[in-house]
Amino acid sequence: MAQDPQALSRALQGVISPAITEGIANNKEKMIDALYPIMGGMISKYVTQAIKEMMETINQKIEQGFSVERYKRKLKAKLTGVSESELLLEESADAHVDAMFIIHKETGLLISEAHLEESRIGDPHMVASMASAIRDFINDWIADNAQIADEIQILSYGNATLYIESAGSVYLIAFLDSEPDYEQRTQINHFFGSLIKKYATFFQTFDGDESAPEVTALSDEMQAYLQAHMSQKAETPTTTAKKNPAKYLFWGVGIVLIAYAGYGLKSFYDQRTMLSQIVEKTGEHLQIEERNGKDVISGLLQDQAHIETIRKIVRYYYPKDEVQLDLGLSIEAAENMQSQAQQKYRKMLEAQQHTIATLEDSVEKALRISDERLEKIEKTLEKNSRERMVRQEIAKLTGIKKEIGKALENALGDVPYYDRKKRVLNFSSLHLFEAGKTEPNGEKMQVVISLFERYLTALEPYMPYIKYVTVRSYSDSSGSNEENLRLTTARAQKVKAYLLQIPEVRHDLLGKHLKAVGEGERAPVLIDGVEDPEASRRIEIGFVVDKKKIEKKLKHCSEEYRSEYL
Amino acid sequence: MISKKIILVGDFATGKTSLIRRFVDDQFSDSYLSTIGVKISKKEIALDEVTIRGLIWDLEGGTPGKPVNRIYFAGAHGAILVSDVTREETLVHIGDYIAMLKEKGLAIPRLLVLNKCDKIGESERNEVLRKAKSYYEGDIDAFFMTSAKTGEGVEDMFHTLAQKML
Numbered sequence: 001m002a003q004d005p006q007a008l009s010r011a012l013q014g015v016i017s018p019a020i021t022e023g024i025a026n027n028k029e030k031m032i033d034a035l036y037p038i039m040g041g042m043i044s045k046y047v048t049q050a051i052k053e054m055m056e057t058i059n060q061k062i063e064q065g066f067s068v069e070r071y072k073r074k075l076k077a078k079l080t081g082v083s084e085s086e087l088l089l090e091e092s093a094d095a096h097v098d099a100m101f102i103i104h105k106e107t108g109l110l111i112s113e114a115h116l117e118e119s120r121i122g123d124p125h126m127v128a129s130m131a132s133a134i135r136d137f138i139n140d141w142i143a144d145n146a147q148i149a150d151e152i153q154i155l156s157y158g159n160a161t162l163y164i165e166s167a168g169s170v171y172l173i174a175f176l177d178s179e180p181d182y183e184q185r186t187q188i189n190h191f192f193g194s195l196i197k198k199y200a201t202f203f204q205t206f207d208g209d210e211s212a213p214e215v216t217a218l219s220d221e222m223q224a225y226l227q228a229h230m231s232q233k234a235e236t237p238t239t240t241a242k243k244n245p246a247k248y249l250f251w252g253v254g255i256v257l258i259a260y261a262g263y264g265l266k267s268f269y270d271q272r273t274m275l276s277q278i279v280e281k282t283g284e285h286l287q288i289e290e291r292n293g294k295d296v297i298s299g300l301l302q303d304q305a306h307i308e309t310i311r312k313i314v315r316y317y318y319p320k321d322e323v324q325l326d327l328g329l330s331i332e333a334a335e336n337m338q339s340q341a342q343q344k345y346r347k348m349l350e351a352q353q354h355t356i357a358t359l360e361d362s363v364e365k366a367l368r369i370s371d372e373r374l375e376k377i378e379k380t381l382e383k384n385s386r387e388r389m390v391r392q393e394i395a396k397l398t399g400i401k402k403e404i405g406k407a408l409e410n411a412l413g414d415v416p417y418y419d420r421k422k423r424v425l426n427f428s429s430l431h432l433f434e435a436g437k438t439e440p441n442g443e444k445m446q447v448v449i450s451l452f453e454r455y456l457t458a459l460e461p462y463m464p465y466i467k468y469v470t471v472r473s474y475s476d477s478s479g480s481n482e483e484n485l486r487l488t489t490a491r492a493q494k495v496k497a498y499l500l501q502i503p504e505v506r507h508d509l510l511g512k513h514l515k516a517v518g519e520g521e522r523a524p525v526l527i528d529g530v531e532d533p534e535a536s537r538r539i540e541i542g543f544v545v546d547k548k549k550i551e552k553k554l555k556h557c558s559e560e561y562r563s564e565y566l
Numbered sequence: 567m568i569s570k571k572i573i574l575v576g577d578f579a580t581g582k583t584s585l586i587r588r589f590v591d592d593q594f595s596d597s598y599l600s601t602i603g604v605k606i607s608k609k610e611i612a613l614d615e616v617t618i619r620g621l622i623w624d625l626e627g628g629t630p631g632k633p634v635n636r637i638y639f640a641g642a643h644g645a646i647l648v649s650d651v652t653r654e655e656t657l658v659h660i661g662d663y664i665a666m667l668k669e670k671g672l673a674i675p676r677l678l679v680l681n682k683c684d685k686i687g688e689s690e691r692n693e694v695l696r697k698a699k700s701y702y703e704g705d706i707d708a709f710f711m712t713s714a715k716t717g718e719g720v721e722d723m724f725h726t727l728a729q730k731m732l
Contacts, residue, residue: 106641112570125569125608130606136640
C-alpha cells in the first residue's frame with residue numbers, strides 16, 4: 001500500500017471525511033480556528049464581499065420594507081409585466097458615472113475631461129479649480145484637526161457626488177449621481193490606475209498647454225470608459241448575477257464556508273448594532289467595509305463634534321483597535337463649521353469693540369475730570385499770582401522814591417559824584433566849566449557821560465513812573481543874575497547835547513524826557529561860609545517822578561485789590 | 567490655449583473682488599469666498615500668438631485675525647498683489663504677501679496693483695507710486711495704478727501678467 005499512494009488515499013478517505021464532518025458538526029468554532037490560517041487568506045475577500053452584499057440587501061429590505069417605494073415597485077411590476085425581483089435588481093444597479101476629470105494637483109488646472117452627452121458641465125476648467133480648492137480646504141481642515149489621517153475621497157452635495165482619487169501629481173475625479181459602493185470604487189480605481197500608469201510622465205510635466213496630444217488621448221479613453229459603463233448598466237439583471245463569483249464559491253466551499261459565514265454573521269450583527277448605536281447617539285449614517293483585510297468605517301459626517309462619540313462607541317466594539325476610521329466631512333457640515341467659526345469670531349469682535357468703547361468712555365471721562373481740575377487749579381494759581389502782583393505793585397508805588405534810591409545806591413554807591421541824599425549825580429568837584437565859558441571840558445565830559453549811562457541803567461525799571469531826567473546847571477555868584485541864568489541854561493543845553501549823542505539815549509524814549517535846566521546863581525557852593533566859585537560852576541543830573549501817573553495807578557490797584565481779593 | 571493659475575491677494579477691502587467682478591469672463595458665486603476663503607474666476611487673455619486662460623484664485627482678504635490661507639498659493643503661475651491707495655497700511659502689508667510667496671518658494675511674476683486710483687489726484691498718484699517703488703522695487707515685476715470703477719489700468723495689468731507668465 002505504501003507503494004500505491006492512490007490506494008492509501010482511497011483507504012483513508014473513508015475514515016477522514018466522516019471524521020471532519022463529525023468534527024465540524026460537534027465543534028464549529030474550533031474547526032474554523034483550525035482551518036482559517038489555511039483558507040482565510042484565500043476566501044476572506046469573497047466572504048467579506050458576500051457579507052457586504054447580504055448587508056446591503058438587508059439594509060435595503062429594512063429601509064424599504066414599509067416604504068412607498070415597495071408599493072410603487074409592486075404596481076410597476078403589475079403594469080409592465082416585469083417581475084418585482086428584476087425591478088429590484090435594476091434599482092440596485094451602480095451609481096451613474098456622468099463625467100470624469102483629471103486635475104493637476106498642485107495648480108488645480110484641468111488636464112483633461114470627458115462627459116456623457118446629457119451631462120455636459122458648464123465650464124469644466126472653473127469646476128476643476130473650484131473642486132481642487134474645496135478639496136484643499138477640507139484636507140487643510142482635516143490636517144489642522146489631526147483626527148483623520150487620510151485625505152478626503154468623497155464630496156457630496158445635494159444629488160451630486162464627486163469620487164476623488166489622489167495619485168501622484170493629479171486628482172482623478174468621477175462625477176456620480178450617488179455615492180459609489182466598494183465594488184464600483186474598485187472598478188473606477190482600476191481604470192484610474194491604468195491612466196496613471198500610462199500618462200504618469202505627462203502628468204508630472206503638465207504646464208497648462210491643452211494642445212498636447214496626451215490631453216485628447218486621455219479624453220478619448222475616459223469617454224470610452226463612460227460609454228462602456230453605460231452599456232454595462234443597460235445589460236442589467238443577468239450580467240449582474242454573472243458578475244458575482246462570490247456566491248458560487250460561497251456554495252462551493254461548502255460546510256466550512258457556511259460555518260465561517262456563521263462566524264461572520266455574528267460579527268456582522270455586532271457591526272450593525274454598533275452602526276445603529278452611532279445613528280442613535282449622533283444621527284450619523286456610516287458604513288463598514290473591508291479594505292486590505294481590515295475593517296474600515298467610512299462616511300461623511302454632518303457634524304464634526306460627533307467624532308469623539310463615534311470613537312467611544314467604536315472602541316467598545318473594537319477594543320483592540322482593529323478597525324480603521326475613514327471619516328470625512330460633508331460640504332454642508334464644513335459650511336456650517338465655517339459659519340459657526342465666523343459667528344464666534346463676530347461675537348468676539350463685538351465683545352472687544354464693546355470693551356474698547358467702554359474703556360474709551362472711561363478714559364474720556366477721566367480726562368474731562370482731570371481737565372476741569374487742572375483748569376480750577378490754574379485759575380486759583382492765576383488769582384494768587386495776580387493778587388501778589390497787585391500787592392507788590394501797590395507797595396512799589398507807595399515807596400517808589402526809596403525804591404529808586406536803593407537801585408541808584410546799588411549802581412553808584414561807590415562813586416564820589418553820587419549824592420545819595422538827593423539821589424543825584426553832583427559834578428561840583430569835577431570843575432567842568434571855566435568861568436564865563438559854556439563849553440564843558442572835553443575829557444571831563446567823558447566822565448559825566450560814563451556815569452550818566454550807569455545812572456540811566458539803574459533808573460530803567462522805574463521809567464514808566466519818571467517824568468523827567470534832568471540836567472541842571474549852576475553858576476558862581478559873580479556877574480549879574482540875568483547873565484548867570486543865560487550862562488547856566490546854555491551850559492545845561494550843551495551837556496544835554498553831549499548826552500544825546502549816547503546811542504541808547506538818542507534812540508530811546510528817554511531822549512524825550514531828558515530836560516536841560518539853567519538854575520543861575522541861586523545855589524552857590526559854600527565852604528565854611530565862603531563860596532567856592534569853581535565848585536559852584538557845576539551840573540547835577542537827577543530825576544523827577546510822575547506823581548499824577550503814580551497816583552492814578554495806585555488808585556486803580558487799590559480798587560482792583562479791594563474788589564477782587566478783599 | 568494655455569491655462570495658468572493666478573492668485574489675487576491683498577488686505578481686506580482693497581477692491582480685489584470688484585476688480586474680478588467687473589473684468590473677468592466667468593466666475594463662481596461670491597459665497598465660496600466667505601465659505602472656504604477662495605473664489606475661482608476665469609479670464610481669457612489674447613496675446614499675439616497664443617491665448618492664455620487665466621484661472622484667478624481670489625483669496626479672501628487678509629485681516630489681523632484671519633490671515634490668508636496659504637494652501638491656495640500652491641502651483642500658482644502668477645500673483646496679483648492688491649493695495650488701496652487711500653489706505654497706506656495696505657501698501658505696507660504687501661511686504662507680508664511677498665514674504666509668504668517667497669516662503670512657498672514661488673518664483674513667479676508678481677504685479678503690484680495700486681487700486682482705487684480714481685479717488686486721488688495726480689500729485690498723490692505720483693507720491694504713492696514713488697513710495698511703492700521705494701518699498702518693493704526688485705520684489706515686484708510691474709506696478710499698476712488701477713480703478714475698478716473707471717476701468718483704468720486693469721486690462722493692461724492682466725495683459726502684462728499674461729506675457730510675463732509665458
